[in-house]
Amino acid sequence: MPRTRYWGRENFFLRERLYTERGNRRGQYLFVRRVLFEEQTAYQHILVVEAEGWGRVLLLAVIIQLTTSDEFIYHEMMVHPAMHWYRTQSGVWPATVLCIGGGDGGVLREVARYPVHAMYMQEIDERVIYASRMYLPKVSNGAFADRRLRGGPARCIGDGDAFVRSARSGSIDVLIVDSTDPMRSSVSLFSGDFHKHAARILSPGGVYVRQAGSPMLQPKELPEMLRALRPLFPAVDVYFPSVPTYYGGVFAIVVASQDAKARPLGIAPLVSRRLKYLTNERLLADRVPPKFLQKALR
Numbered sequence: 001m002p003r004t005r006y007w008g009r010e011n012f013f014l015r016e017r018l019y020t021e022r023g024n025r026r027g028q029y030l031f032v033r034r035v036l037f038e039e040q041t042a043y044q045h046i047l048v049v050e051a052e053g054w055g056r057v058l059l060l061a062v063i064i065q066l067t068t069s070d071e072f073i074y075h076e077m078m079v080h081p082a083m084h085w086y087r088t089q090s091g092v093w094p095a096t097v098l099c100i101g102g103g104d105g106g107v108l109r110e111v112a113r114y115p116v117h118a119m120y121m122q123e124i125d126e127r128v129i130y131a132s133r134m135y136l137p138k139v140s141n142g143a144f145a146d147r148r149l150r151g152g153p154a155r156c157i158g159d160g161d162a163f164v165r166s167a168r169s170g171s172i173d174v175l176i177v178d179s180t181d182p183m184r185s186s187v188s189l190f191s192g193d194f195h196k197h198a199a200r201i202l203s204p205g206g207v208y209v210r211q212a213g214s215p216m217l218q219p220k221e222l223p224e225m226l227r228a229l230r231p232l233f234p235a236v237d238v239y240f241p242s243v244p245t246y247y248g249g250v251f252a253i254v255v256a257s258q259d260a261k262a263r264p265l266g267i268a269p270l271v272s273r274r275l276k277y278l279t280n281e282r283l284l285a286d287r288v289p290p291k292f293l294q295k296a297l298r
Contacts, residue, residue: 018049020062028064028247030057036135043125043185048135054245056136058104060128060180066104067245071139073277074211075106077241077253077286080271080278082174082209083114084264085257090205094173096120098201100160100189102178103128105140111176112143113271119149120172122160124185129153161188167201175202177210181218192228199232205259208233214248215240215293222252223296234260238297239286241277250290263287 018030031052039046047059055068066074086094095117099107103123111119123129132139133153144153160177175198179186188194198208208229213221222238229236233256240250266272266280289297 018051018062020059020064030054030064037131039127039131041125041127044180044183046125046127046131048131058132058136061183063180064245065180066106066136066139068136068138070244071104071106072275073241073243074246074251075110075139076275076278077239078107078176078178078209078211079110080267080275081239081253081264081283082176082207082255083111084267084283085207085255086174086205087268088264089257089259089261090173094207096172096203097174097176098122098164098167098172100164100175100177100179101186102176103156104132104136105129105143107176107178108143108146108149109139109141111174112146112148113274116148119146121149121156122158122163123156124159126157129156161194164194164197164201167197169200170203170206172201172206173203174207174209177208179210181213181221190225195228195232199258202258205261206257208256210254212238212252212254214246215250215252215296217248219296222254222293225254226297229254229256232256233258235263237263237287238289240289240293241286250293 018032020028030049033050033052035049037048044061047062049057051057057067058065083094093114097111097116098120100122102108102121103125108119108121133144177189179189182190202208212225215222226236236254236256239253239255242249243251267278267283272279
């Protein structure tokens, strides 16, 4: 166990405590039992630790991405509302799903619950996939070996921005962007040009979903994303799950579609009974913004 280690001024080990995300006089720390994996890649610093009370934790650039104690909340909300949006509007389940980022495999795990024909993935850093499969295997739960994942794990490695730009128009039913917050390797995924290509490659009734950070700690991110998406998509909704790992309180997940038909009112029973967070009631409740956010969403 490293006793003292610094990654810039904001993130560091001090004895067994890992302090992270300490900007603006706020932050959190983990009581680390052991370090399982650490590597600096061409894109980012990857760290997997085992932490008291949280289980195993994946950090990228010393920012917490998931913990095994509650990752199911985030991943269920990133996938199931979008899949049911598509079915409500099209009458069938999506056939093709593309995930940009998501190298931990949690999104693929949830998508694999559906009768999709093809799953595609583009994760820019192959070592995220390696570390996750090696030290966080329950997160993907075998999804990387699913025969519907086109090309297997080896074909999942690539630049998501370039992949979307070159994809055929109308070829994707559901596009899920499971990226980090904007940083060196993911800034392009937040650009207006990327959103335009996302809209282009979606099939009729197709659905676009992505995380929009913590409205409390990142107050500009969600309004900026809504301003960028509303001219492109007639239907744009925001879900507000509470994920304990993301210490800013409610978290924002944006779902957009070019088909403005009715939103889903429930989760299919065959799916819902295998979930740990999402219920019919939760699906509706998480669409209701806290009062203090309602003005920002207009």
